[in-house]
Every structure is written in structure tokens, then in C-alpha cells.
Amino acid sequence: PAAIYKIPRAPPDKILGLTEEFNKDKNPNKTNLTVGIYKDNWGHVTTFPSVARAQMVLDQSFEMNTDLSYLPIEGCPDFQSNVLQFLYKESCPEGAEFLSKNRISFVQTLSGTGALAVASKLLSLFMSKAVWIPNPSWPNHANVFQNNGFKRINYYTYYRDGGLDVDSWLQDLEQAVRDGDGSPQCIVLHACCHNPTGVDPSLEQWRTILDKINELNLIPIIDMAYQGLDTGDLHKDAYLLRMSLDEERYQWPNGLFLCQSFAKNMGLYGERVGSLSVVTPADTELKLNIDSQLKKIVRGMYSSPPGYGSRVANVVLSNPELKKTWFKDVQNMASRLQYVRAELGKRLDWPLLNNTRANHGMFLYTGLDPSKVDQLRRNHSVYLVQDGRLSLSGLNDSNLDYVCDALKKVSE
């Protein structure tokens, strides 16, 4: 037979596949708690007021609205300066020094996933083909690294027996380096609001973890997809970046990679707006090499990023009034997620809901096993991800009772 018949069927995406099933469900009470999209208390995906205003500004600007030409390979120059300012001066003042010394390589990317794709391509071409991912993690991590040349996808213990297990995490890393061939290995760190567990290490635990990663010479890849959704304060939530860029403590001889997304915190999901930055250990020459390779990778992968979303982000980031509104919008989103958690806590007698360590961001890791998740879906049309992850943003005043009853029934 022709070679084309060698293509086997791939399994459906673990998360997006469920929405396809949900759409076919005829139950009027059906509730989709799978995808990490923020919905308001009426179950609507709305545009943030700051972003809607930015869109109006764009609409009214002849030049910005009619320019549909290509962006440069590395993205819009204004986007680069606005985002660098936001990330490395405002969110992480420790970064200002790196910026002024011209040590941060930057590309606008197709949101956080695109940043991970470009980062993994650069790493696998020149530096490393082994990566450590938390167990569990966002399922697409393994997929992205595999697709971009990584040969070894390893998992470090993150969550076990209902909680974070830092001791096992560090032991796994030590073992890995002991068993390795001495070539550099990468590690993915969720900056905050760990997906899927909602459990983040404390600052003291992060200190110990970063010390170990530094001692073992691992290459940190910080995945920051939920900045602002934890405390509601965009700046505050960048604590992992701030801790990592303490140069007196860590030098990161193979650089530090930051994959950042505006999908959730600006609600720009489908517009694909984000960035990859590489904080380099040395001077401008090295940065220029990395810049040039990043451009080469992007050119071969998708040529240049889309324009509209980055223009919207530019308006929000550069207009002081809209920026203030944006901070309020993010605060409102985080508050509603906290409200939903509290309402769940009133209705369900789950110790998990009283565990403050397990209460970060958009997701609740219910601990329901796959058979219970199936029961929820089949008997009640309540859709969770198979690993028991529940997206809190799909809950609101009109479905909380129904969903909690269903959760109680399957947990009995």
C-alpha cells in the first residue's frame, strides 16, 4: 500500500476532545468544566473592559486598523518593548539590570504554546534533548517537546497522595542527574496556578527547589500562563521569575527561558498573543546569536506571528488608564474564581477545599478517579477532564447546586 496508509489514528486531545462530546450532549443541564477559559457568572466568555476599550481605540485609528501587512519575524517592535517593560521592569524589577545589559532575547509568539514550541526547538537544536515535566502537568507539554526534537520526556514527582511532594521532586532530579550522561537537561516549572492541580509550592519551597535546580545545572523553563489569576495581582504573581533572576544567588550558565501568555490574563485566547524570552548568561554577542536563531526557527515554523492581538495588547500595556483597568479586570476574574471555590466549600465537605495550598487559579483537582469522572459525564452531563481536573470558571450561581449534587452523588 501507499505510504500514506502508514499514518495511524492519533488519540483525541485529552481536553479539547471532551468539548466536542459536550457539544453533542442534549441534556439541558449539561455543564462544561473542562477547558481553561474564563467565563463570567452568567456563563459567558466576555471581553475584558480594558481589552474592549483597546479594540475601540484600534478601530478608530486609521493606521493601526488598516495595516494588515506582515509583522516582522520576531513580532511587533512595540509589543516587544511593552512586554519587556511589563515583565522585566514592572513584574520583576530584578530583570531591569538584564534588560539594560542587553541580555534578554525576545520573540513574540503564538501564545504560551508557541513560546514553548520555539523554546523547545532552540534547545533541542543546540543544547538539550531531555526535559523534566511535573507529574501531573498540562498534557500538551510532552506533546510540544516531543514534536520539537526532544528525545527524553521525563516526569518528576510533583503531586502525590493529595498534596505537593517536594522531597520526592528533588530526589527525582538528583537521581536524574546521577544517571544522566552529563549533557544538559531542562526542567519545566509552572510559574503559578499549577495546571492541573492548582497546588503551588510556597516561596520557601521554591527557594529550596531553585537552589537544587541551580546546583544540578538544569535549564529552567518557566511556563507563565496564569500570571494574575492566583492573587489577582499581575505583578505579585511573577514571584518565580523574581526569585530566579536574583543574580547574587543564581547565574543560570545555560540561560533561563520564560514562556509567557496573554491568553488567560487578557482573555486573548484565540488571538494567540504571548512571548518567549531567553535571559542569557553573558553579553550582547551571545544574545545576538540567540536572536538570530530564534528568528530562523520562527521563519521556518510559521514565518511571523499574527498582528491583531499584539496590537490590542500594545494599547492596553501602553495606555496608563487602560492598564489600570486591565489590573482591575484581572483582579475581578481572580475574585470570582475565589468566590466559586468558597461556594463549593459551603456545599461540599471536601478537605481539599479548605487547603489553602491547593487553591491557586482556575482549576480544582478533585481527586475523582476516571470511572467517577465517566459517571459524572454519563449520568449528569457534567464534564471534567479525565484526570479529575475541574475548571472553576464554568461554575456560577445557576449551576453550582446542580454540579455539587452530581459531585456528591458520584462520590458516595
Ligand code: PMP
Ligand atoms: N502552559 C500551561 C500550563 C497552560 O495551562 C496553558 C494553557 N492551557 C499554556 C501553557 C498555553 O496556552 P496558550 O497557548 O493558549 O497561551
